Amino acid sequence: DTGVSQDPRHKITKRGQNVTFRCDPISEHNRLYWYRQTLGQGPEFLTYFQNEAQLEKSRLLSDRFSAERPKGSFSTLEIQRTEQGDSAMYLCASSLNGGGGGEQFFGPGTRLTVL
Amino acid sequence: AQTVTQSQPEMSVQEAETVTLSCTYDTSESNYYLFWYKQPPSRQMILVIRQEAYKQQNATENRFSVNFQKAAKSFSLKISDSQLGDTAMYFCAFMPTQGGSEKLVFGKGTKLTVNP
Numbered sequence: 001d002t003g004v005s006q007d008p009r010h011k012i013t014k015r016g017q018n019v020t021f022r023c024d025p026i027s028e029h030n031r032l033y034w035y036r037q038t039l040g041q042g043p044e045f046l047t048y049f050q051n052e053a054q055l056e057k058s059r060l061l062s063d064r065f066s067a068e069r070p071k072g073s074f075s076t077l078e079i080q081r082t083e084q085g086d087s088a089m090y091l092c093a094s095s096l097n098g099g100g101g102g103e104q105f106f107g108p109g110t111r112l113t114v115l
Numbered sequence: 116a117q118t119v120t121q122s123q124p125e126m127s128v129q130e131a132e133t134v135t136l137s138c139t140y141d142t143s144e145s146n147y148y149l150f151w152y153k154q155p156p157s158r159q160m161i162l163v164i165r166q167e168a169y170k171q172q173n174a175t176e177n178r179f180s181v182n183f184q185k186a187a188k189s190f191s192l193k194i195s196d197s198q199l200g201d202t203a204m205y206f207c208a209f210m211p212t213q214g215g216s217e218k219l220v221f222g223k224g225t226k227l228t229v230n231p
Contacts (some may be wrong), residue, residue, distance in 0.1 A: 004159075033218060042119075042206050042221030043160075056216045091160070095217070101148030101167060101210055104219060106160040 004107035020078045021110045025094030037089040121222035136192045138207030148210040155203040
């Protein structure tokens, strides 16, 4: 399967713990996005990479959140000192190039539950 | 800031019938892209159809078509000959061309159920 993959699919953690999610985009895609989707809402943009450079971050991304894409391939999203409000589905998407309204291909998401 | 509004939280349709999902958006940009994405239960989001704002012709993809009214900032999705597999959440999304990131701004979604 050459689609976008995310790991883990589900994560349950206790408040105050740190969690890390991984996203593997489609191999030739240079753009990678993270979105957060809470119950009953559409996905909300968190951050965006072009190759290894993080070029934009949403105000939703507090200081407890950090994302990396070290070699321009896979990406990680870390949440430190998790809070119950962090419970959500975290979606990763990738696309090729830009400047043309290209399709973003989504992964299955990581569902985070903070107890 | 751009916003996307989907005023129908839930809709249902009988198999083989036609259904239209509504979407309005707000932007000051003149050029942008609009999308409809489908999110089946427990499955990942996939693109249904895409429209470029500077193209007046409405996009079509097999049983899916849009009614794009730029002046009214309206972008509705019509599904013809509905099938059971069309049951899903449908999200309307806006993509600005300014800024460079091409991030998507989503509506809250419409849950569509196709009944046999």
